[in-house]
Amino acid sequence: MPPGKVLQPVLKMKVDELFLRWLSESGTQLMLQECLRVQTKKEEPLPPAASQSIPAFYFPRGRPKETVNVDAVIAKIERAFAQFPHERATMENMGLVAKACGCPLYWKAPLFCGAGGERTGSVSVHKFVAMWRKVLHGCHDDAAKFVHLLMNPGCNYLVQEDFVPFLQVIQRIFYTVNRSWSGRITCAELRRSTFLQNVALLEEEADINQLTEYFSYEHFYVIYCKFWELDTDHDLLIDAQDLARHNDHAISAKMIDRIFSGAVTRGRKVQKEGKISYADFVWFLISEEDKKTPTSIEYWFRCMDLDGDGALSMFELEYFYEEQCRRLDSMAIEALPFQDCLCQMLDLVKPRSEGKITLRDLKQCKLANVFFDTFFNIEKYLDHEQKEQVCLLRESDSDGPELSDWEKYAAEEYDILVAEEAAGEPWEDGYDAELSPVDQKLSALRTPLAQRPFFEAPSALSAVDLYEYACADDDLQPL
Numbered sequence: 413m414p415p416g417k418v419l420q421p422v423l424k425m426k427v428d429e430l431f432l433r434w435l436s437e438s439g440t441q442l443m444l445q446e447c448l449r450v451q452t453k454k455e456e457p458l459p460p461a462a463s464q465s466i467p468a469f470y471f472p473r474g475r476p477k478e479t480v481n482v483d484a485v486i487a488k489i490e491r492a493f494a495q496f497p498h499e500r501a502t503m504e505n506m507g508l509v510a511k512a513c514g515c516p517l518y519w520k521a522p523l524f525c526g527a528g529g530e531r532t533g534s535v536s537v538h539k540f541v542a543m544w545r546k547v548l549h550g551c552h553d554d555a556a557k558f559v560h561l562l563m564n565p566g567c568n569y570l571v572q573e574d575f576v577p578f579l580q581v582i583q584r585i586f587y588t589v590n591r592s593w594s595g596r597i598t599c600a601e602l603r604r605s606t607f608l609q610n611v612a613l614l615e616e617e618a619d620i621n622q623l624t625e626y627f628s629y630e631h632f633y634v635i636y637c638k639f640w641e642l643d644t645d646h647d648l649l650i651d652a653q654d655l656a657r658h659n660d661h662a663i664s665a666k667m668i669d670r671i672f673s674g675a676v677t678r679g680r681k682v683q684k685e686g687k688i689s690y691a692d693f694v695w696f697l698i699s700e701e702d703k704k705t706p707t708s709i710e711y712w713f714r715c716m717d718l719d720g721d722g723a724l725s726m727f728e729l730e731y732f733y734e735e736q737c738r739r740l741d742s743m744a745i746e747a748l749p750f751q752d753c754l755c756q757m758l759d760l761v762k763p764r765s766e767g768k769i770t771l772r773d774l775k776q777c778k779l780a781n782v783f784f785d786t787f788f789n790i791e792k793y794l795d796h797e798q799k800e801q802v803c804l805l806r807e808s809d810s811d812g813p814e815l816s817d818w819e820k821y822a823a824e825e826y827d828i829l830v831a832e833e834a835a836g837e838p839w840e841d842g843y844d845a846e847l848s849p850v851d852q853k854l855s856a857l858r859t860p861l862a863q864r865p866f867f868e869a870p871s872a873l874s875a876v877d878l879y880e881y882a883c884a885d886d887d888l889q890p891l
């Protein structure tokens with residue numbers, strides 16, 4: 413018997429199995445539903461003559477308005493762009509553009525991204541007008557326009573990752589406002605935060621990037637790109653090895669382990685097979701790049717407090733310092749013996765009780781960043797070592813509206829990222845507006861925002877408060 417005949421039934425079973433598997437995938441089902449819907453419409457029998465007078469009532473892209481004068485709208489947009497240098501709009505300029513389009517002010521980010529602005533940091537008048545013409549021709553109400561602006565090319569719906577900027581804002585709100593780490597913002601917490609003032613300011617402030625606490629587009633961009641670099645398989649989860657690559661392995665392996673131990677994941681069920689989510693990365697990055705804020709101090713304190721007793725013992729400090737010594741050794745740098753380092757740190761923190769460092773001690777010492785970096789960030793530790801501590805103190809004492817460490821970091825990184833994107837961007841000045849749909853999809857795939865396969869929405873926050881230390885009370889202490 414020829415082998416083909418024997419194999420045939422088995423092969424058929426395999427094909428059937430694969431077909432069933434393909435059929436059961438949600439993407440396939442969506443696609444089929446869409447096809448069926450279109451087909452049903454196509455196969456509808458021709459309407460009898462009498463019904464031809466019945467006006468159309470099915471408008472998936474909104475009911476066309478005869479009153480829209482496309483040319484007048486475009487002229488208005490061009491006048492808005494004429495005010496900007498080189499007729500290019502940055503995110504800051506988009507408020508004016510949104511108004512010219514007749515859109516609510518806070519469509520400015522979707523408009524910016526819809527015209528490819530997140531790739532290059534600005535959009536040209538040509539690119540924007542080409543994009544908006546297409547929208548005006550194809551989308552006839554707000555819902556259709558909004559979906560068009562945010563969706564991935566080739567889709568006609570929005571998925572969770574299209575809302576990544578919004579989800580990141582949620583993390584930033586909890587990071588700053590939810591001082592109790594409970595996952596539940598109370599009235600009292602809201603009252604003591606600046607959140608509602610920031611919301612009110614949204615109306616007046618033309619440049620959203622000035623509202624750096626929660627809503628900055630630049631901050632969103634920096635956090636997203638940093639995550640993108642680490643999340644090499646782009647499943648929006650990262651493991652310990654991925655995170656260790658942040659900042660060229662500056663953070664000690666012991667600290668990376670602690671982050672993955674669940675010490676700072678706010679009691680959420682976020683870890684999947686040793687991975688943390690994008691939401692957790694937001695907390696990590698802001699804490700890592702600004703170790704002076706109350707939330708950041710609490711974040712690292714939780715990591716260093718191995719036994720969870722609410723105080724850092726000399727043993728816990730030595731546990732982390734030991735790895736730093738080994739790393740300095742491998743760099744042929746002579747490390748301070750632990751006892752000497754301890755003396756320095758006690759001098760810096762001035763704990764109220766001997767033999768242990770509390771959260772309150774660290775919040776009051778103003779140099780918590782130097783303290784933490786000494787124990788788990790080799791690069792920043794060496795940086796601090798190069799500066800005189802007197803100088804550090806003077807720096808932190810200076811008054812006036814000085815930028816926070818996070819704000820400085822985000823501004824520098826944003827400039828670098830925009831420069832990198834611009835350098836690697838072969839199509840500028842509206843050419844890509846003329847690309848075929850396939851090319852558009854390909855070009856979109858080059859941007860991290862468009863390639864995200866799935867974004868896990870923050871799961872319900874549970875009210876697990878690991879410690880009894882009242883963060884709220886600490887905040888009320890005059891520093």
Ligand SMILES: [Ca+2]
Pocket residue numbers: 643644645646647648649650651
């Ligand atoms: Ca991943």
Ligand SMILES: [Ca+2]
Pocket residue numbers: 716717718719720721722723724725728
């Ligand atoms: Ca402890």
